[in-house]
Amino acid sequence: MDSILVRGNGPVSGDIEIAGAKNACLTLMPATLLSDEPLTLTNAPRLSDIKTMTELLASLGAEVTALQEGKVQAMSCHGDINPVADYEIVRKMRASNLVLGPLLARLGHAVVSLPGGCAIGARPMDLHTTALEALGAQIELRDGYLHAKAPGGLKGAVHKMRFPSVGATENFLMAASLAKGTSVLENAAREPEIVDLVSCLKKMGAQIEGEGTERIEIQGVDRLHGATHPVVTDRIELGTFMLAPAICGGEVTCLGGKLSLVEAFVEKLERAGVSVTENARGLTVSRGENRVQAVDVVTEPFPGFPTDLQAQMMALLCTAEGTSVLEETIFENRFMHAPELTRMGADIEVHGGHATVHGVERLKGARVMATDLRASVSLILAGLAAEGETVVSRVYHLDRGYEFVEKKLSGIGAHIERIKS
Ligand SMILES: CC(=O)N[C@H]1[C@@H](OP(=O)(O)OP(=O)(O)OC[C@H]2O[C@@H](n3ccc(=O)[nH]c3=O)[C@H](O)[C@@H]2O)O[C@H](CO)[C@@H](O)[C@@H]1O
Numbered sequence: 001m002d003s004i005l006v007r008g009n010g011p012v013s014g015d016i017e018i019a020g021a022k023n024a025c026l027t028l029m030p031a032t033l034l035s036d037e038p039l040t041l042t043n044a045p046r047l048s049d050i051k052t053m054t055e056l057l058a059s060l061g062a063e064v065t066a067l068q069e070g071k072v073q074a075m076s077c078h079g080d081i082n083p084v085a086d087y088e089i090v091r092k093m094r095a096s097n098l099v100l101g102p103l104l105a106r107l108g109h110a111v112v113s114l115p116g117g118c119a120i121g122a123r124p125m126d127l128h129t130t131a132l133e134a135l136g137a138q139i140e141l142r143d144g145y146l147h148a149k150a151p152g153g154l155k156g157a158v159h160k161m162r163f164p165s166v167g168a169t170e171n172f173l174m175a176a177s178l179a180k181g182t183s184v185l186e187n188a189a190r191e192p193e194i195v196d197l198v199s200c201l202k203k204m205g206a207q208i209e210g211e212g213t214e215r216i217e218i219q220g221v222d223r224l225h226g227a228t229h230p231v232v233t234d235r236i237e238l239g240t241f242m243l244a245p246a247i248c249g250g251e252v253t254c255l256g257g258k259l260s261l262v263e264a265f266v267e268k269l270e271r272a273g274v275s276v277t278e279n280a281r282g283l284t285v286s287r288g289e290n291r292v293q294a295v296d297v298v299t300e301p302f303p304g305f306p307t308d309l310q311a312q313m314m315a316l317l318c319t320a321e322g323t324s325v326l327e328e329t330i331f332e333n334r335f336m337h338a339p340e341l342t343r344m345g346a347d348i349e350v351h352g353g354h355a356t357v358h359g360v361e362r363l364k365g366a367r368v369m370a371t372d373l374r375a376s377v378s379l380i381l382a383g384l385a386a387e388g389e390t391v392v393s394r395v396y397h398l399d400r401g402y403e404f405v406e407k408k409l410s411g412i413g414a415h416i417e418r419i420k421s
Pocket residue numbers: 023094122123124125126127128129163164165166167168191300301302306307308329330331
């Protein structure tokens with residue numbers, strides 16, 4: 001298993017290119033199941049999760065070709081489709097559950113393994129199943145698989161979710177696009193990845209309005225056609241790399257970054273004393289000599305502060321002046337980076353969904369272990385702020401969500417290298 005070695009850094013400077021969003025690409029890829037014509041995604045990130053989704057779609061009968069070293073995913077699903085998403089693939093990745101809505105819409109039946117839990121918390125599917133049931137699907141759980149069918153076809157309906165689940169919104173949107181009649185989803189998720197999915201579905205011929213708001217209306221159509229679509233910028237990779245100059249000092253431009261993707265995050269950075277400006281090339285982030293100030297953070301659905309940036313923000317706050325409280329409201333076990341940061345000299349107390357971080361002047365390098373995707377990169381960021389060397393093990397988590405992380409960070413002057421096992 002590879003590790004990442006990081007050496008404490010001085011100020012960083014330069015440009016860093018932000019990739020297409022993992023969490024958008026993983027929902028755009030299953031949309032290929034909705035049409036028998038090719039769907040081409042440009043600006044796809046080069047990640048192991050994308051390979052896993054490719055494997056899953058191939059197991060269902062889709063042809064997926066990675067072009068330009070993986071930056072383009074060309075997909076086609078014109079032959080026989082297998083309705084069974086097998087446990088062996090689904091268990092590797094939560095986003096596998098996004099084939100349920102498309103399979104059901106295209107075939108009228110689907111058998112999809114439950115993703116189960118993952119390190120950061122439970123990944124239940126009740127919001128997905130009740131949303132699809134509102135469209136007329138009958139779903140039961142047998143042997144760890146969701147067996148779904150819609151004997152008379154899916155029919156448009158009004159459905160209100162008790163929580164704006166991103167995945168359930170995506171499954172509902174894809175299914176309702178091919179249902180008969182009009183569907184309305186209330187309390188829908190508003191994340192940029194939802195807006196991106198709708199933009200792609202519209203190019204495929206879907207009739208949808210209200211994306212980016214909490215009420216989305218879908219007029220079902222008989223068939224969807226092929227399309228070419230660029231994957232939206234990864235707001236989480238963007239936020240992660242914006243933290244490099246915030247932690248080390250210096251000035252970095254995150255190419256392709258937009259304020260509208262990370263407003264709640266930027267508000268906290270600015271309060272901490274970090275400057276962020278939007279320009280034609282992206283977002284420029286700078287911090288001078290002053291220590292950052294403590295800020296409190298609560299994770300929330302978009303447009304609130306994203307759960308996927310909580311671990312990285314904690315790395316910054318470890319060396320802030322004062323005490324910060326981070327509250328995690330989305331996943332019940334998403335503070336696993338805290339004990340690892342403590343190994344580096346951070347002063348953190350975790351009580352349930354709250355982490356209290358008392359800022360220290362300097363962290364110290366240590367051997368630490370990545371427990372999940374965002375925890376891994378938070379340890380790398382902390383390593384940049386630490387005295388001496390930090391070795392982060394189990395970086396296969398990192399490769400799920402960050403392409404060429406060593407190359408990108410060394411491009412702005414960070415001391416980072418991969419140790420191959
Ligand atoms: C709202 C939110 O921040 N969603 C994040 C979540 O999306 P993801 O789609 O995985 O999760 P959801 O948006 O569905 O919401 C997560 C919350 O809803 C609960 N839940 C979810 C589905 C369900 O059927 N029943 C249920 O109770 C979960 O236990 C959790 O508390 O993880 C992704 C990867 O980290 C992020 O990119 C998304 O931004």
